[in-house]
Amino acid sequence: MAEKFEYNVCVVGGAGHVGFPLAVALASRGLKVAIYDIDGAAIERISSGRAPFLEPGVEGPLRDALAVGVLTTHVDPEVIGNSENVIVVVGTPVDQYMSPDPEAVPRAVGSMLGHLRPGQLLILRSTVFPGVTRRVERLLDPSVGVDLAFCPERIAEGHAMTELFTLPQLVASRSERARERASRLFSELAPIIIELEPEEAELAKLFTNSWRYIKFAAANQFFMTANDLGVDFTRIRDAMMLDYPRAADFPAAGFAAGPCLFKDTMQLASVTGGTFALGHSAMLVNEGLPDYIVRRMESTYDLNNMTVGILGMAFKAESDDRRSSLSYRLKRVLGFRAGRVIATDPYVNDDPDLVSLEMVLEQSDIVVIGAPHNMYRAVQVDCPIVDIWDLRGGGTLI
Ligand SMILES: NC(=O)c1ccc[n+]([C@@H]2O[C@H](COP(=O)([O-])OP(=O)(O)OC[C@H]3O[C@@H](n4cnc5c(N)ncnc54)[C@H](O)[C@@H]3O)[C@@H](O)[C@H]2O)c1
Incomplete structure (x- = not known):
């Protein structure tokens, strides 16, 4: 780790269903990980060694990581500036009219801009609306010298602590250096790294979930047909x-x-x-x-x-x-x-x-x-x- 950073990784949204197991998994590899989240109650629970939700296999490594000091929890965004790699995995829900909010991730990044420092790697991990990576690229001032990658999460809830260590990881960036850095980081967990362009990776993640959703719909339609x-x-x-x-x-x-x-x-x-x-x-x-x-x-x-x-x-x-x-x-x-x-x-x-x-x-x-x-x-x-x-x-x- 470059001397100037106290933490290897900060997970923004690190108390959530994706961020929390990811932070614990990275800490289990000996990396110094900071969980940053705006949900104070969830942060408190994590810091006392308990998961904020059911996720099999996470509490043992959580307690180990807390005990040896490789995992810390934060509600102060200051920690972002002290971390070599900053992984953003905030929620990206659709509203009640089924409209996505393409600004969810850019807004979160926008609020962090004051904390970003030269030499950091910013990794987007939320499932994003196509084009969000490019939008975040435009938010970043090139003179600050922050690398940017998009590395979507593909685990299923309830299986995070096995799938984080077994699923191939998609890594995308416009820059060779960012791709290399993100690949190195995720090689701590994933057995295979697959490099893509950001627009390809954004669609790969959305196609993955839509494909599964369409398959379920086919089965449900057949069920209704048979039942009728x-x-x-x-x-x-x-x-x-x-x-x-x-x-x-x-x-x-x-x-x-x-x-x-x-x-x-x-x-x-x-x-x-x-x-x-x-x-x-x-x-x-x-x-x-x-x-x-x-x-x-x-x-x-x-x-x-x-x-x-x-x-x-x-x-x-x-x-x-x-x-x-x-x-x-x-x-x-x-x-x-x-x-x-x-x-x-x-x-x-x-x-x-x-x-x-x-x-x-x-x-x-x-x-x-x-x-x-x-x-x-x-x-x-x-x-x-x-x-x-x-x-x-x-x-x-x-
Ligand atoms: N849940 C899954 O199984 C799953 C799997 C793969 C990908 N994803 C994707 O991962 C992303 C996160 O999903 P999730 O289920 O973990 O959501 P979540 O709501 O459980 O977690 C999001 C976390 O981000 C925190 N947060 C929100 N805004 C913040 C900010 N500005 N700064 C710091 N923290 C902030 C929230 O307090 C929350 O703890 C989504 O894009 C989702 O589509 C989810």
């Missing part, structure tokens, strides 16, 4: 996939939700000026699945006079993250159409409206599995159950 014809989707899917490699990546039916897939598909839809027909169709299918489930339930049950229970409110299995979870859309639709709705989740701890599993099982006339947490596989349910995931092996028919 009174045929069990799981039996068809199992038959298609058995010893047939070309169908190996055919997803199961289920809620395709969370903070990334939908919003990154919408980022792509926005940059294409609304001509991303596949992306929009995928959004209609995936976001419409809760409504479909309720319609199908209504065709058999008098929901108006029933209490409906939802098992699992996180956006995916074994997660406490309820951002953009379709279980909440299901709850809202049912709230309008059913007599009463109650919901539970063993992991989500920031929703005071959730009740215990026991209460849901005792008081519901019918239950729907919202998030396919493992514990719901074997739990005793004495009323009808809607399980489009086929978590319990009873088929998916509604």
